[in-house]
Amino acid sequence: MDTESTYSGYSHYSGRSRGSHRHGERSRDRHKSRSKDSRSEKSVTINTPPAEPLLGDSAVRGEQVQDDNWGETTTAVTGTSEHSLSQEDIVRITKDLEDSVGLDCRRYLTRTLAVILGLLVFLTPLAFLVLPHLLWPEKLQSCGTACEGLFISVAFKLLILLLAVWALFFRPARAGLPRVFVFRVLLTVLVLLFVVSYWLFYSVRILDSQDENYQGIVQYAVSLVDALLFIHYLAIVLLELRQLQPCFSVCVTRSTDGEMRHYNLGQLSIQRAALAIIEHYYCDFPIHNPALLSASKSRAAKHLAGLKVYNVDGPGNNAAAGLAHSQSRAMIAAAARRRDTSHNELYYEEAEHDRRVRKRRARLVVAVEEAFTHIKRMQEEEQKKAPGEVMDPREAAQAIFPSMARALQKYLRTTKQQHCHSMESIQQHLAFCITNNMTPKAFLESYLSAGPTLQYSRDHWLARQWTLISEASVTSGLKDGSIFLLKCVDFSLVVTSKKIPYIQMSEEYIDPKSHKFVLRLQSETSV
Amino acid sequence: MSFIPGQPVTAVVQRIEIQKLRQGANLILGFSIGGGIDQDPGQNPFSEDKTDKGIYVTRVSPGGPAEAADLRMGDKIMQVNGWDMTMVTHDQARKKLTKKGEDVVRLLVTRKSLEQVVKQSMCNYPRP
Numbered sequence: 001m002d003t004e005s006t007y008s009g010y011s012h013y014s015g016r017s018r019g020s021h022r023h024g025e026r027s028r029d030r031h032k033s034r035s036k037d038s039r040s041e042k043s044v045t046i047n048t049p050p051a052e053p054l055l056g057d058s059a060v061r062g063e064q065v066q067d068d069n070w071g072e073t074t075t076a077v078t079g080t081s082e083h084s085l086s087q088e089d090i091v092r093i094t095k096d097l098e099d100s101v102g103l104d105c106r107r108y109l110t111r112t113l114a115v116i117l118g119l120l121v122f123l124t125p126l127a128f129l130v131l132p133h134l135l136w137p138e139k140l141q142s143c144g145t146a147c148e149g150l151f152i153s154v155a156f157k158l159l160i161l162l163l164a165v166w167a168l169f170f171r172p173a174r175a176g177l178p179r180v181f182v183f184r185v186l187l188t189v190l191v192l193l194f195v196v197s198y199w200l201f202y203s204v205r206i207l208d209s210q211d212e213n214y215q216g217i218v219q220y221a222v223s224l225v226d227a228l229l230f231i232h233y234l235a236i237v238l239l240e241l242r243q244l245q246p247c248f249s250v251c252v253t254r255s256t257d258g259e260m261r262h263y264n265l266g267q268l269s270i271q272r273a274a275l276a277i278i279e280h281y282y283c284d285f286p287i288h289n290p291a292l293l294s295a296s297k298s299r300a301a302k303h304l305a306g307l308k309v310y311n312v313d314g315p316g317n318n319a320a321a322g323l324a325h326s327q328s329r330a331m332i333a334a335a336a337r338r339r340d341t342s343h344n345e346l347y348y349e350e351a352e353h354d355r356r357v358r359k360r361r362a363r364l365v366v367a368v369e370e371a372f373t374h375i376k377r378m379q380e381e382e383q384k385k386a387p388g389e390v391m392d393p394r395e396a397a398q399a400i401f402p403s404m405a406r407a408l409q410k411y412l413r414t415t416k417q418q419h420c421h422s423m424e425s426i427q428q429h430l431a432f433c434i435t436n437n438m439t440p441k442a443f444l445e446s447y448l449s450a451g452p453t454l455q456y457s458r459d460h461w462l463a464r465q466w467t468l469i470s471e472a473s474v475t476s477g478l479k480d481g482s483i484f485l486l487k488c489v490d491f492s493l494v495v496t497s498k499k500i501p502y503i504q505m506s507e508e509y510i511d512p513k514s515h516k517f518v519l520r521l522q523s524e525t526s527v
Numbered sequence: 528m529s530f531i532p533g534q535p536v537t538a539v540v541q542r543i544e545i546q547k548l549r550q551g552a553n554l555i556l557g558f559s560i561g562g563g564i565d566q567d568p569g570q571n572p573f574s575e576d577k578t579d580k581g582i583y584v585t586r587v588s589p590g591g592p593a594e595a596a597d598l599r600m601g602d603k604i605m606q607v608n609g610w611d612m613t614m615v616t617h618d619q620a621r622k623k624l625t626k627k628g629e630d631v632v633r634l635l636v637t638r639k640s641l642e643q644v645v646k647q648s649m650c651n652y653p654r655p
């Protein structure tokens with residue numbers, strides 16, 4: 001993976017920027033300090049291998065020094081094509097392709113099996129009713145009124161069964177899970193057994209003996225349809241209702257920055273619980289911003305690089321494990337003894353950063369409020385009177401955007417969010433706010449606080465391929481204290497579950513007349 | 528200083544005689560009382576037994592007649608001029624102390640240190 005990403009977030013804006021003001025041009029072709037794709041980390045640390053004595057300075061750290069003005073002084077390279085891809089994109093696309101083929105095969109297979117089973121089940125009662133007429137029509141008793149009434153009931157029950165089965169089973173799949181859905185398989189097997197046993201009975205007792213009592217045959221078919229409806233009821237309970245009552249409280253932690261959320265889940269298998277958690281992740285967790293993690297990485301690199309260990313005993317001392325062990329102990333001891341002032345630096349750095357963010361934010365708020373005062377909505381009557389300088393929302397947004405662009409850019413760069421928002425998306429959002437009569441504060445909210453992953457463009461959903469890592473089998477149910485990981489490319493979600501305890505409640509009756517009070521004083525009198 | 532209901536109350540008491548001081552139209556004694564059978568005994572900071580509803584001295588004003596007569600804060604008043612103070616309401620106690628016609632009040636007060644002193648003296652001088 002290359003560390004220099006060439007996919008510039010503003011490249012596709014560059015084509016349109018020629019007409020607008022200088023402030024609006026933010027095209028840059030090279031990211032110096034942070035990349036759009038989160039996979040490449042900028043801080044590179046090279047540690048000395050311990051067996052090489054007296055080597056030169058070894059720690060090379062990628063500096064995270066922000067030069068806030070470099071964007072303005074960089075020459076804008078316009079004309080970059082919209083279709084430039086970085087290496088990461090290529091890797092991602094090929095991965096998507098090969099995964100989707102495998103999944104689709106499996107999905108189609110299950111679909112066709114389900115359709116075949118459904119047809120078999122649906123046509124069985126009809127077959128039961130029709131076969132006697134085909135095979136022994138002359139021996140058959142004629143169907144009386146009660147029997148014909150049963151035809152209507154069979155018809156309607158089959159219709160309801162058809163609709164219900166479609167509603168429960170033939171919905172578009174929300175996700176692809178690693179293992180089969182155990183309950184569905186069990187239900188399929190049950191239905192198959194059931195239908196097969198009915199056919200057995202039918203073929204032996206009715207077809208072979210060529211029973212004349214047609215009403216009995218019709219009642220047999222009706223009983224089959226009734227039993228199928230009951231199996232469907234069982235399916236609803238097993239598949240839908242069982243997981244509704246909350247039974248476990250799961251704690252989901254993102255491994256990179258410690259964002260934690262708690263959800264209540266019912267009795268689910270681990271893979272279905274993982275699916276529910278991922279759906280909640282997209283809606284609840286703020287977007288993963290790798291640029292915010294670089295500070296702690298550089299601090300860690302500083303800790304490591306501060307000490308150099310020399311082997312003065314020479315290459316004769318050969319026990320490699322003992323060597324590494326003693327050297328690591330020596331390093332830890334030395335690190336504990338020396339005066340570490342990195343906490344001081346961290347404190348002042350954070351204070352300085354907060355101050356800078358607040359200053360930029362103040363400038364941004366003022367700039368946006370001023371920009372919004374230039375736009376006024378035209379009323380209907382005015383529109384007819386003066387059709388001069390009339391703009392639609394998009395043009396209005398483009399007109400006022402340059403005056404706030406610089407302040408917004410600086411703010412986003414200070415809070416390291418600039419790769420989440422492209423020029424195009426900012427202008428679209430501005431046009432949206434203008435159309436819906438939103439205040440400047442409402443426009444700014446989406447930039448001041450990080451929203452959930454879903455709110456950003458599709459490029460930021462880098463994780464659509466999730467891997468479930470679990471020690472227990474993924475089709476086994478969620479238990480108290482079960483732990484599993486949901487890994488995607490940049491980070492992983494660590495999930496632990498706890499069972500909601502059994503609650504024993506008792507009652508105590510209070511007579512409403514028993515609420516009585518006395519006045520308790522403690523007065524002090526001077527004599 | 529706790530009592531057992533039905534049994535006579537026994538305590539080591541000290542006699543204190545206070546001369547009332549005339550201040551304008553009033554005769555004052557120079558201390559404050561708290562407690563009484565109509566009050567909440569749990570809030571009394573001076574009592575050992577928090578169910579004791581007796582009358583306690585809560586404050587002694589400095590330089591007043593009570594201080595001169597060696598009345599201390601936290602003393603429990605058992606009698607005032609012969610009137611019992613162990614089972615009275617707060618207002619009755621106040622009235623007994625501030626009778627207009629009297630110049631002198633003779634109190635019987637008890638405190639924990641009195642009992643200790645008596646015990647110590649009994650130890651030091653065992654009966655022959």
